[in-house]
Amino acid sequence: MKNTSISRLDELxxxxxxxxxxxxxxxxxxxxxxxxLKDQGFRGKLYPVHPVAEQxxxxxxxxxxxxxxxxxxxxxHSGSLxxxxxxxxxxxGIRFSKVASLGNEADLDSTDFLAYLGQDSKTRVVGxxxxxxxxxxxxxxxxxxxxxxxxxxxxKSGLTPEGSRAAASHTGALAGSWEVWEGxxxxxxAVPVVGFEAWVxxxxxxxxxxxxxxxxxxxxxxxxxxxxxxxxACSREGLxxxxxxxxxxxxxxxxxxxxxxxxxxxIDVGFTGALDMAVYDxxxxxxxxxxxxxxxxxxxxxxTPESSAQYLRFMIEARRESGKPFLMVDIPGLKPDxxxxxxxxxxxxxxxxxxxxxxxxxxxxxxxGRSGISASASGR
Numbered sequence: 001m002k003n004t005s006i007s008r009l010d011e012l013x014x015x016x017x018x019x020x021x022x023x024x025x026x027x028x029x030x031x032x033x034x035x036x037l038k039d040q041g042f043r044g045k046l047y048p049v050h051p052v053a054e055q056x057x058x059x060x061x062x063x064x065x066x067x068x069x070x071x072x073x074x075x076x077h078s079g080s081l082x083x084x085x086x087x088x089x090x091x092x093g094i095r096f097s098k099v100a101s102l103g104n105e106a107d108l109d110s111t112d113f114l115a116y117l118g119q120d121s122k123t124r125v126v127g128x129x130x131x132x133x134x135x136x137x138x139x140x141x142x143x144x145x146x147x148x149x150x151x152x153x154x155x156k157s158g159l160t161p162e163g164s165r166a167a168a169s170h171t172g173a174l175a176g177s178w179e180v181w182e183g184x185x186x187x188x189x190a191v192p193v194v195g196f197e198a199w200v201x202x203x204x205x206x207x208x209x210x211x212x213x214x215x216x217x218x219x220x221x222x223x224x225x226x227x228x229x230x231x232x233a234c235s236r237e238g239l240x241x242x243x244x245x246x247x248x249x250x251x252x253x254x255x256x257x258x259x260x261x262x263x264x265x266x267i268d269v270g271f272t273g274a275l276d277m278a279v280y281d282x283x284x285x286x287x288x289x290x291x292x293x294x295x296x297x298x299x300x301x302x303x304t305p306e307s308s309a310q311y312l313r314f315m316i317e318a319r320r321e322s323g324k325p326f327l328m329v330d331i332p333g334l335k336p337d338x339x340x341x342x343x344x345x346x347x348x349x350x351x352x353x354x355x356x357x358x359x360x361x362x363x364x365x366x367x368x369g370r371s372g373i374s375a376s377a378s379g380r
Contacts, residue, residue, distance in 0.1 A: 021049040045090075049061065071124040072126075085099075109134045110133065110139070111142050125206045130155070191206070198355075202362060213367045216242035218287040218288075219265060219297045226353060230266060242293045242294070273300065280298075295325040327359075329351075329353050330352075
């Protein structure tokens, strides 16, 4: 017992995360703890705790220790996949309540853990990677019950002859057919995904996006080609480019030069935005204030670490003030990686606009279904 207690001292001297309770919003004595950790280059996660403030010094604040997000529960038939997810999740803002690696299910199986996570008050979103299903009727009833309470993001492998053979050699699973699985997912109201990237994207989106899911999108971008690609992706995913009000376009015209930019949606900030992060800030705020815009997809980055930090701060503040969903998208080839910083602020970050919009459309369809509204009948 003594040796165990001594070994746990490592958690004090080498913490992965620190919660600072009672951190003031202004420059008072309590601020030195946050300043000291940042000045010393602490690379772990910082959680300011304040009963009222939504953010302190650009970092999202939580009202209490119990409110710190940690809220995705995971069930996986693959231990290595669960391990990979844990490492990727840090960058994407995904925080776990519980993670269960099931292997060949010698005792408890996926149905048991879905039942548990479905009723767990600390779990808001459930993610499952499954290679097989035992106790089929019981599994379906359990999945239906869990889906009535929270989103269940399901990645089922082994639905092709080749995948089924691979699953059998991996965990001894009898995987089943795509047609049967599709019926199970539809009856239960689960959220189906295919592949690791789509699974992680969905877990990030469902755990970080606010529950607002209109389909009128505003796209703000520096690179024009990526903006056009985002417009195509909107159409493919059943989303619309918002019609901006004349006064919105007029406000944008006062900021953006007449050449090399576009005032129409997608809004192209051109090279001006790359040189001046304040342009991104003002354009994003103007677009977010338009009542015809339900959500924003922003493709951007700074050209230097300093401008990237400024861009990060501007976008976090704009998202907080607007209350609308923000989907942040990277510009390939630029550093530093902003995904973890945005994730820590509760804003989902994606490598491409296509992945961002596919996730948002999935999120929207799920909530429309929960409300008893079809996507085509929603009028949005």
